[in-house]
Amino acid sequence: MPVSNRSAQRSAPRSPLRVAVLADSDTRWKWGALTARRLAPGHRLTGHLLRGRATPTARQLGEVGVRADRLTEVTCAEFLADIERERYDVVVLALVGGAVQAVLHGVRALWPDPAARPVIVTGYVGVVYEKLADGLLLRHGADLVLANSRHDAQRFRAVYEGVGADAGCVTETVLPFLGGAAYEPAGSRATTVVFAVQPSVPESRADRAYLLERAAGHARLHPDREVLVKLRSRPGEHTTHLEEQPYQRLAAKVPGGLPANCRLAYGNMGEVLDGADLLVTVSSTAALESLHRGIPTAVLTDLGIREALGNHHFLGSGCLASWDQLDAGLLPQGDPEWLAAQGVAPLATTPLVTAPLATTPLATTPRAAGAGAADVAEAAAADPAGAAAAAEDADVFAAARARLAALLELPGLPPVAPYYTLTTAPRYLPGILARHHLAADGTPLPGAAREGAEPSRLRRRLRSHLRDAARGLYRHGVQRVAPLIRRMGEL
Secondary structure, three states, rough: HHHHHHHHHOOOOOOOOOEEEEEOHHHHHHHHHHHHHOOOOOOOEEEEOOHHHHHHHHEEEHHHHHOOEEEEEEEEEHHHHHHHHHHHOEEEOOOOHHHHHHHHHHHHHHHOEEOOEEEEEOOOOOOOOOHHHHHHHHHOOOOOOEEEHHHHHHHHHHHHHOHHHHHOOOOOOOOOOOOOOOOOOOOOOOOOOEOOOOOOOOOHHHHHHHHHHHHHHHHOOOOOOEEEEEOOOOOOOOOOOOOOHHHHHHHHHOOOOOOOOOEEEOOHHHHHHHOOOEEEEEOOHHHHHHHHHHHOEEEEOOOOOOOOOHEEEEEEEEEEEEEEHHHOOOOOOOOOOOHHHHEEEEEOOHHHHHOOOOOOOOOOOOOOOOOOHHHHHEEEEEEEHHHHHHOOOOHHHHHHHHHHHHHHHOOOOOOOOOOOOOOOOOOOHHHHHHHEOOOOOEOOOOOOOOOOOOOOOHHHHHHHHHHHHHHHHHHHHHHHHHHHHHHHHHH
C-alpha cells in the first residue's frame, strides 16, 4: 500500500485494531496473546501456531485459557503470505530467536521500502538467564522488543549498544500474565505446597528423581500439608523445552510410591497458585508469578546455584533455599528491592499490574488510517469508564502503548532493519533463514508456501495425522531412544 494512502484514510469508519500473534509453543502463545491484550485492549486477535515439534495441542491451548478469534497452524512462509494479504495493524512474534529473525527478514522482503506495514512486537516469555546476546540480536529489527523488567531493559540496551545497534526498540513492561488474587497467609504454616517442575531443568534423570523424592519426603514429613507436583504437560505433549525425563515416569519409580498427600497436578498455573501457601521450583517463571502475589517462594539450591540451572537469576531475591530448610519450616519471602527491579513487586504495592484488562480499543481506526495517540484520547473521552479501567494498568504498559500509538500514527513505517545481515553475519544468517525455508534475501524458497486452491478435507486430515505421527516419533526418540543411547555410551 502506498505510504500516502494511510493518511488519506484518516476519516475511515472506526474498527478495532487487527492483531496477529505467531507462537511456537503453549507458553509463548500465552505470552503473545496476553501481550497483545495489554498493548491493544479490544483488538481482534488472529492466532497462528508455527508448525514444529512444540506446536501445542488443543488441551494445552485450553489450559492456557486465552482464545483467539481465529487460530491456524502455519509455516513461516505461510505466515508471511498471510500478513501480506490480511494487512494486520500489529504482529506479535512469540517465538524463539531464530524464528523471530526469519520472520523479520521475511517482513523486510515484503516491504523493502517505507510502507504501511504492521508494527512488529517481540520479547521473552520469562526469565532471561542464558544466551542473552544471541537471543537479543536475533530479535533486533522488531519495532518493539519488550523487556519484562527494569533489570532486563538495562541489559537489553547494553547488548544492542555494545554492537552499535539501535536500542530504541527496547521497551520496559512486565510479564503480561502476572495477576491473580493477592496471597492471604494461612498462618505460620503452609498447608498447600506447589512444586513447579520444568521440562529441562535439571536435565539428568538422577537429579530429577532426587527432587521428586524430596517433594514426596516433604509430604511424608508434613502429613497436614498437600504437596502438588505441578507438571507442564501430559504424556505425548511437548512444551517450549524438551523433556527427556518426564516426571510422570519418575513418579512410578519413587521408593514406596507417592504418599497420599502428594500428587501430580496439571492445569493453569494461575489457578494452581490460587490455593498455594508455598511455591517451590528450581528456576521456573512460576516463581515470579508467585512472588508477585506475595506467596512464599523457594528457589531450590539442592543442586547448587548454577547458570545451567537458571537459579543464579534469583541471587539477592531472598528466596534461595534447600529442601532441608523447607522441611524445617522455612517460608522464604522476596526481597522488596529485588522484586521491584524484576518488575514483580507484590500486589499490595503495585495494584496497577493486575487490574482488570480494559475493553476499550486502544485505537479504533483502520491500520491504513494510522490510528495513533489522538485516537486513544478520543476513545477515552467517549468512554470514561473504559478509560479508567485502562488507566489502572497503564503504568506497566504505558510506554509500550505510547510507542505503539506513535508508530500507528505514522503514514508509513521504515523497512525493518535487523542487526544480522549478509554483511554482519554472512555465515550465520543464511542457515537461520534456510531452517525456515527462506532464501538469503528473506523470500520463501520454491514450494515453501502452498499456492492455489485449499486442499480437500481428506487431505487436510491426512496431513494432520502424518504430522502427529511424526511428532510422536520425535518425542519417542527424545524420551526413549536418546537416553538409552546416552547410557550405552557411558558403559
